[in-house]
Amino acid sequence: MIDLREDDEVPAPMISPALGFAARYFAGLVAAAVFLSTGCAGPQSALQPSGAAAREVAYLWWAMFWAGTAIFLLVLGLLLYASFQAPERRWRIAPVKMIVAGGVVLPIVALSILLVFGLRAGSGVSADLPENAISIRVTAHQWWWDIEYVDHRDPSRNFTTANELYLPVNQPVELLMTSSDVIHSLWLPRLAGKLDLIPSQTNRLVIEAEEPGVFRGQCAEFCGLAHAQMAFYAVAVPQEKFEAWAERQRSPATPPETRAVHAGKDAFDASGCVVCHTVRGGGAWGTEGPDLTHLGSRLTIAAGTFDNTRENVAAWIARNDDMKPGNKMPEFPHLDRETRLSIAAYLESLQ
Ligand code: CUA
Numbered sequence: 001m002i003d004l005r006e007d008d009e010v011p012a013p014m015i016s017p018a019l020g021f022a023a024r025y026f027a028g029l030v031a032a033a034v035f036l037s038t039g040c041a042g043p044q045s046a047l048q049p050s051g052a053a054a055r056e057v058a059y060l061w062w063a064m065f066w067a068g069t070a071i072f073l074l075v076l077g078l079l080l081y082a083s084f085q086a087p088e089r090r091w092r093i094a095p096v097k098m099i100v101a102g103g104v105v106l107p108i109v110a111l112s113i114l115l116v117f118g119l120r121a122g123s124g125v126s127a128d129l130p131e132n133a134i135s136i137r138v139t140a141h142q143w144w145w146d147i148e149y150v151d152h153r154d155p156s157r158n159f160t161t162a163n164e165l166y167l168p169v170n171q172p173v174e175l176l177m178t179s180s181d182v183i184h185s186l187w188l189p190r191l192a193g194k195l196d197l198i199p200s201q202t203n204r205l206v207i208e209a210e211e212p213g214v215f216r217g218q219c220a221e222f223c224g225l226a227h228a229q230m231a232f233y234a235v236a237v238p239q240e241k242f243e244a245w246a247e248r249q250r251s252p253a254t255p256p257e258t259r260a261v262h263a264g265k266d267a268f269d270a271s272g273c274v275v276c277h278t279v280r281g282g283g284a285w286g287t288e289g290p291d292l293t294h295l296g297s298r299l300t301i302a303a304g305t306f307d308n309t310r311e312n313v314a315a316w317i318a319r320n321d322d323m324k325p326g327n328k329m330p331e332f333p334h335l336d337r338e339t340r341l342s343i344a345a346y347l348e349s350l351q
Pocket of ligand 1: 140141221222228230
């Protein structure tokens with residue numbers, strides 16, 4: 001018997017190494033479950049689906065999670081049995097039975113169930129669409145998204161934007177996706193699974209937003225230096241709002257209305273921005289960079305990387321390589337801050 005003085009620390013009870021191992025992993029599992037149930041909401045969470053295709057992916061994820069949990073607990077049970085049962089009882093589970101059950105039967109059953117879930121989730125990619133469904137051509141570039149809304153009946157109504165996808169709520173929309181350089185992957189976790197954009201090939205993805213909101217998307221295939229900063233936003237709005245937005249995007253750029261904005265347009269034209277960017281109706285027809293005809297209406301610049309503010313645009317013009325390393329736009333550090341702010345004011349006026 002150990003004699004404890006009053007100021008002695010009570011020693012921790014000894015537990016067997018196997019039990020300690022099990023306890024630690026069980027605690028980790030509980031912590032992970034709590035984290036998953038509370039910490040996985042947000043504009044880019046696949047576990048908070050807002051569309052049918054994303055819901056299938058979430059089902060698949062939860063099915064795998066709970067199946068994995070069940071198998072983990074089963075293995076843990078066997079481990080405890082093996083650790084604490086008397087040897088003669090342990091031998092009741094014959095090794096051959098274990099190998100057949102755990103190594104053959106269990107994988108066949110588990111993988112067959114997963115296959116059913118997987119086929120269900122995959123069928124959404126090629127879903128049929130109503131005839132008047134909206135088609136959007138998405139072309140990935142290092143490191144931004146060119147987005148063209150296509151009117152199959154009247155191509156004169158096509159229009160181009162960049163890095164922002166507007167969607168009418170509760171309407172399936174097809175994305176016809178390709179790439180101009182390397183393989184990218186478009187992933188809107190709350191709306192659908194991911195699909196690659198491959199040069200000289202068109203992949204089709206059907207997405208549908210079931211509630212209004214702003215959803216973050218991300219390139220999900222490593223595509224070079226600025227891959228992590230190749231994001232975009234999908235904005236889901238009611239049908240009337242979508243129509244109004246599309247009508248505005250279709251129209252040419254607003255001509256400068258104030259003297260300051262005029263000065264900004266002059267600086268934009270004189271600095272060579274027009275070589276790479278298009279401003280429809282504003283005399284700029286470059287195609288190297290994103291279409292800027294309605295840049296002022298977008299939430300972000302640099303493919304979802306910075307808020308679309310006048311200060312950020314002015315900084316971007318001079319120091320974009322610090323802001324998004326590797327991006328292909330030249331820097332214009334020789335333009336003074338006032339000139340850059342006036343160009344930013346012009347771009348902001350392009351609503
Ligand atoms: Cu584009 Cu990663």
